[in-house]
Structures are given as C-alpha cells and as structure tokens.
Amino acid sequence: MSQPFRLPDGGLIDRTRPLRFRFDGRDYGAYAGDTLASALLANGVHLIGRSFKYHRPRGIVSAGAEEPNALMQLGADPRTDPNMRATQVELYDGLVAQSQNRWPSLAFDVGALNGLFSRLFPAGFYYKTFMWPASWWMAYEKVIRHAAGLGRAPRERDPDRYDKTFAHCDVLVVGGGPAGLAAALAAGRTGARVVLAEQDARLGGALLHNPDETIDGLPAHDWIAAVERELAQMDNVFVLTRTVAYGYFDHNFLGLLERVTDHLPATERPDHLPRQRLWKMRARQVVLATGAIERPLVFCDNDRPGILLADACRSYVNRYAVRPGQTAVIFTNNDSGYRAALDMNA
Incomplete structure (x- = not known):
C-alpha cells in the first residue's frame, strides 16, 4: 500500500516485512520496526485526536514517552486498551486503532462546538455550576458524564495471562x-x-x-x-x-x-x-540514565497538527525513514535546530 511520506531508503525499519494496520476504519501500510505514530505519519495522517475540553484538533508532537496528544484506543473487546501513546505502540500486522474523544468522527467532531463557548468554560470551570435549577441536575449529569474521560474500558473478561x-x-x-x-x-x-x-x-x-x-x-x-x-x-x-x-x-x-x-x-x-x-x-x-526530553516552545496554536518537536522530526527521518511533512519551518534557540533542518532536507 502507498506510503506517500516514506523515504525511499534509510531508517531502521525492515522493508522486507510489510505490515497492514487499521486506523479509524481505514487500512494503511507500514513496515516492521514502525511505531503506530511513524506509520501514521508515513501515510500522511496528521490529525490523530481531539483535545479533552474544547475538542481542538491534535497531532503527533513527539516520538517517545512524552507524547501528550496521540492517545489511542487499541484493539477490540476483550483485548482493548485506552489511552495508549501511538509513539510507543510497536506496530504489528493487523493492529487496529481508533482515535478518542470525538463524535461522530475525528474529522467532524460535534464537541468542537465547545471552542465557540470557551469564554464561558475557562480553566478551572466547575461543572456543578449546572446544578441550577436543581431539578435539571440529573439530565445535566448524564451529558457531562458521557463527555468526561478518554477512551473506554473493556467490558468483557480479560483472556490474557x-x-x-x-x-x-x-x-x-x-x-x-x-x-x-x-x-x-x-x-x-x-x-x-x-x-x-x-x-x-x-x-x-x-x-x-x-x-x-x-x-x-x-x-x-x-x-x-x-x-x-x-x-x-x-x-x-x-x-x-x-x-x-x-x-x-x-x-x-x-x-x-x-x-x-x-x-x-x-x-x-x-x-x-x-x-x-x-x-x-x-x-x-x-x-x-533516562535521557532528556525536548521542551516545546510556547506560542498560540502550538498544539495544532503538523507542529512537532525538532528532535522528534529527526527521529522520524533517521530511525523510521519518514518525512514528517512537505515544507518545514524550524524555530530554534540552539544549534540542534540546524541538525534537524539538515536531516529533513536530506
């Protein structure tokens, strides 16, 4: 299957072992050695989730354990796990993943309407404000509980040991x-x-x-x-x-x-x-000896799809042979940014 953002050579993936996986009901191709995140980027998939409160579009930010956005629901009952970081999920043939915190779909999420009322729901907003009138609370609670949380727990007995x-x-x-x-x-x-x-x-x-x-x-x-x-x-x-x-x-x-x-x-x-x-x-x-993680720069809309840490871009290029995008703009305050630019331009 076509992987439009896969580099023709390089990386530590095994190109002799092609894999197939499914994300949000659509089939994609990948290789052994990919993570779910690198495989999605290789296929040009950048929108991978929605933020918890305002349902803002979210994309992959990092390439490791520090990933805040790419939280996936893996598998199906009884072997289903919520909130798995796509950057840490090793891809295998037949893996099934779903995005979380969206309805009815990732591209068209009704919850994104919350952003239009963000001034009414600031940080620290207490949901029990809706307790008035008291007779309506049970109706409010059902809606609020349905919107709360990320992912879903398995309903059936766990068959694994x-x-x-x-x-x-x-x-x-x-x-x-x-x-x-x-x-x-x-x-x-x-x-x-x-x-x-x-x-x-x-x-x-x-x-x-x-x-x-x-x-x-x-x-x-x-x-x-x-x-x-x-x-x-x-x-x-x-x-x-x-x-x-x-x-x-x-x-x-x-x-x-x-x-x-x-x-x-x-x-x-x-x-x-x-x-x-x-x-x-x-x-x-x-x-x-747990290493270090890169600190993101703070600016408006820095959580949008397509905005990645520079070191993560180098990881996708050099380890997974994936081009994170077509055109790169690099914001840096040290010489590591130039290394990222050289790697992505190679």
Missing part, C-alpha cells in the same frame, strides 16, 4: 541509551549482577536517530551493536527491553513493567508466555 516476579541485583540501570549502556557495561565487567531496563524494543536511545555520532571511534550504530554483543556474553547481566520503570520507592526498590508479548498479534502470542510481567526489583545501587 499476567505474571509477577521478585528479583535482586547489585546494579539496576534504568535506560538503555548511550549512558545506560556504558553504565551497564562498566558494572558488568566488574562481575556485579546487573539488570538493564529499557522501555524501547531497541537499545541505543538517542543514538538510534543520531547515526553520525561516534563513540570510542565507532559509528553510533556499530558501537551499540558491539556493546550488545558484549553484554549478551556476560552471565551476570540481564537485559530487559520493552520494560518501563514506573516507580522508585524506598531503599532502592523499583517497580518495572515488562510488555512481554504486547508487540505480537493476539493469535501469535505463545501460550507459555504472559502478556505482561510485573517486576519487583531490589537493587544495591541504581543508575538512572
């Missing part, structure tokens, strides 16, 4: 970017028991979309591969990909959530594996 386990280690490294990989490698070489947790399916972090960087004289991707090989040969090092550290509690106790088979179609998930696994991890030492 989930697991939990306890573990101890000498060093827990959270984040598999260049700093996290270097920390895990250094600790592993001492013989310490090391656990490396990375939320992405790939190790490398920002290096994945900075292929021109060099570390120890090696190109970024070659350095990542060399470190991965060495870590794999260490019996004292355990690497957890697709794993989010969701809480840091007293005495170096951390909660980790591993998405074991979420990246596979339901029909291909092995029976002996859980869908997700909860790790309760106690570590002697913890290294937080």
Whole structure:
C-alpha cells in the first residue's frame, strides 16, 4: 500500500516485512520496526485526536514517552486498551486503532462546538455550576458524564495471562541509551549482577536517530551493536527491553513493567508466555540514565497538527525513514535546530 511520506531508503525499519494496520476504519501500510505514530505519519495522517475540553484538533508532537496528544484506543473487546501513546505502540500486522474523544468522527467532531463557548468554560470551570435549577441536575449529569474521560474500558473478561516476579541485583540501570549502556557495561565487567531496563524494543536511545555520532571511534550504530554483543556474553547481566520503570520507592526498590508479548498479534502470542510481567526489583545501587526530553516552545496554536518537536522530526527521518511533512519551518534557540533542518532536507 502507498506510503506517500516514506523515504525511499534509510531508517531502521525492515522493508522486507510489510505490515497492514487499521486506523479509524481505514487500512494503511507500514513496515516492521514502525511505531503506530511513524506509520501514521508515513501515510500522511496528521490529525490523530481531539483535545479533552474544547475538542481542538491534535497531532503527533513527539516520538517517545512524552507524547501528550496521540492517545489511542487499541484493539477490540476483550483485548482493548485506552489511552495508549501511538509513539510507543510497536506496530504489528493487523493492529487496529481508533482515535478518542470525538463524535461522530475525528474529522467532524460535534464537541468542537465547545471552542465557540470557551469564554464561558475557562480553566478551572466547575461543572456543578449546572446544578441550577436543581431539578435539571440529573439530565445535566448524564451529558457531562458521557463527555468526561478518554477512551473506554473493556467490558468483557480479560483472556490474557499476567505474571509477577521478585528479583535482586547489585546494579539496576534504568535506560538503555548511550549512558545506560556504558553504565551497564562498566558494572558488568566488574562481575556485579546487573539488570538493564529499557522501555524501547531497541537499545541505543538517542543514538538510534543520531547515526553520525561516534563513540570510542565507532559509528553510533556499530558501537551499540558491539556493546550488545558484549553484554549478551556476560552471565551476570540481564537485559530487559520493552520494560518501563514506573516507580522508585524506598531503599532502592523499583517497580518495572515488562510488555512481554504486547508487540505480537493476539493469535501469535505463545501460550507459555504472559502478556505482561510485573517486576519487583531490589537493587544495591541504581543508575538512572533516562535521557532528556525536548521542551516545546510556547506560542498560540502550538498544539495544532503538523507542529512537532525538532528532535522528534529527526527521529522520524533517521530511525523510521519518514518525512514528517512537505515544507518545514524550524524555530530554534540552539544549534540542534540546524541538525534537524539538515536531516529533513536530506
């Protein structure tokens, strides 16, 4: 299927494995290695949702966990999950996604009429203002509750299996970017028991979309591969990909959530594996190597579709071989903006 904004070469996607997915009832094409967000952009889809209150049109902003707009409803009952960030959803063949907070459709959303009355519904507006007259409250409440919330919870019994386990280690490294990989490698070489947790399916972090960087004289991707090989040969090092550290509690106790088979179609998930696994991890030492996120510039209408962070654009170009748009205007206050311009012009 045509992907008009897919670059003809480059990226870390597998072009030998084409995939198909569905968004809001329409079929699209993609490749293995795409996220839902990169696949939508490759197909020229920029409108992906509506804001909570005024139902303003929203587009993809970032390429990672900081994404505020691209919240999707995945799958169908009983395997349906609301509010999943499209930037973190690994694409698989047959994935079905829907936009949220719109009716009757994303393009024509009746809720957008709220924007016309924005002066009457300012920030901090209290919905119980509608309690007058009191006899009308039950009618008001039904309408307000219907409009509240994002997504929908599954109604049927969850058919999947989930697991939990306890573990101890000498060093827990959270984040598999260049700093996290270097920390895990250094600790592993001492013989310490090391656990490396990375939320992405790939190790490398920002290096994945900075292929021109060099570390120890090696190109970024070659350095990542060399470190991965060495870590794999260490019996004292355990690497957890697709794993989010969701809480840091007293005495170096951390909660980790591993998405074991979420990246596979339901029909291909092995029976002996859980869908997700909860790790309760106690570590002697913890290294937080979670990287940094780009701060957006504040200006009127900066939440509109087509407005992305510069680093996100570089990620879509270099990692996913996707051109985020036809024409780019870059607003920057540092030299990283020029790198984004060069990447998008390549």
